[in-house]
Amino acid sequence: MTEYNKKAFSLRVNHLMKKVSHDGNILCLLKDVTMHIRASSISAIIGRSGAGKSTLLRCLNGLEIIDSGQILINDQDFVSLEGGARTALLRQIGVIFQAYTLLSRKTVLENVVLPFALQGKVTDTHRQKALQLLDEVGLSDKINHYPAELSGGQRQRVAIARALVLDPGVLLCDELTSALDPKTTFEILALLKRINRDHGVTIVLVTHDMSVVKEIADAVFVLEQGEIIEQGTSIDVLMKPQHAVTQQLVESTVGGDLPAFLLSCIKKDISDDEKVHAQTVMRLIFTNESSKQPIIAAVATQFNVNLSILAGALDHVVDHMFGHLWVSCVHNEKLEDAIRYMKSHGVGVETMGYLSWNM
Numbered sequence: 001m002t003e004y005n006k007k008a009f010s011l012r013v014n015h016l017m018k019k020v021s022h023d024g025n026i027l028c029l030l031k032d033v034t035m036h037i038r039a040s041s042i043s044a045i046i047g048r049s050g051a052g053k054s055t056l057l058r059c060l061n062g063l064e065i066i067d068s069g070q071i072l073i074n075d076q077d078f079v080s081l082e083g084g085a086r087t088a089l090l091r092q093i094g095v096i097f098q099a100y101t102l103l104s105r106k107t108v109l110e111n112v113v114l115p116f117a118l119q120g121k122v123t124d125t126h127r128q129k130a131l132q133l134l135d136e137v138g139l140s141d142k143i144n145h146y147p148a149e150l151s152g153g154q155r156q157r158v159a160i161a162r163a164l165v166l167d168p169g170v171l172l173c174d175e176l177t178s179a180l181d182p183k184t185t186f187e188i189l190a191l192l193k194r195i196n197r198d199h200g201v202t203i204v205l206v207t208h209d210m211s212v213v214k215e216i217a218d219a220v221f222v223l224e225q226g227e228i229i230e231q232g233t234s235i236d237v238l239m240k241p242q243h244a245v246t247q248q249l250v251e252s253t254v255g256g257d258l259p260a261f262l263l264s265c266i267k268k269d270i271s272d273d274e275k276v277h278a279q280t281v282m283r284l285i286f287t288n289e290s291s292k293q294p295i296i297a298a299v300a301t302q303f304n305v306n307l308s309i310l311a312g313a314l315d316h317v318v319d320h321m322f323g324h325l326w327v328s329c330v331h332n333e334k335l336e337d338a339i340r341y342m343k344s345h346g347v348g349v350e351t352m353g354y355l356s357w358n359m
Ligand SMILES: Nc1ncnc2c1ncn2[C@@H]1O[C@H](COP(=O)(O)OP(=O)(O)O)[C@@H](O)[C@H]1O
Pocket: 020, 021, 022, 027, 029, 047, 048, 049, 050, 051, 052, 053, 054, 055, 056
């Protein structure tokens, strides 16, 4: 049984600004980024291409000089650190980039001990550590192979082992799985979850792939034009995206949406007179606990409110079941009471508009 020396850093970014000069112009790549990442959590930074995600990650591991703001690692501002103290802290930040940054002329084992080699000498203890990590990522039989002899997923496993060799407190991953097929992606994410659990290490993933968020992330930060425009738990961001950019990004991740023809028939504002003849369309959002309760039956028996199901889906975020149902209901005096009842039982209720075939 391997003994893990659990280590997890929290990460706090305050008003981070990063500018570059380009063709004589000053471009502000990160305008005002403030975020707090809990120790031991798995966070995803999502955003459109060009939003500044990679730039932000490079700032977090000291590869970029920032223009203003603070980066606190376990409440220690590393931007203000110098010399040995800075190097020592940066060594405890593991990084994995999308492009396989393995050295092609070195074997798998030599690649994994590389961080030790860069510090000076590679000892037997270092090699033992690397072998233990290669075992953990499932590559014990490939230690003497060269990167060209490995699949994409196997190369990322080597990169993960190498990023862990100095016992980091945080692991930063930039589009780790974007070059991989869905099955390999799933395997790599399962490995990261296990590493997070066993080593305690905080994981920050930059991704544009919502299935990564759904599978692994506790928290989500949405970056747009160098600013965090939305943040929250992955369930909240996936189920109730607030910003138009987030809505575009998460569109169709959950599925079970209303067909477009029905959506186009929904009216937002109608008069009270019209409401009497219209059906109210609602989206019910179920999370872990509420997804197990017979809510629809309960509102029918207790309030005589009968909901017709229009569309819906059940899915999972990490290990939480959640889902949503589009329902409609003919005019009913008790509808408000039924909505209150559903909300008090943990079901999110959004009134989406009204359907009337003679409007
Ligand atoms: N050194 C640089 N000089 C000029 N522009 C840059 C530089 N680095 C990045 N950019 C630009 O900044 C924006 C953000 O880049 P990046 O952080 O790579 O975005 P993302 O990873 O979200 O796709 C992009 O429009 C990119 O072209």
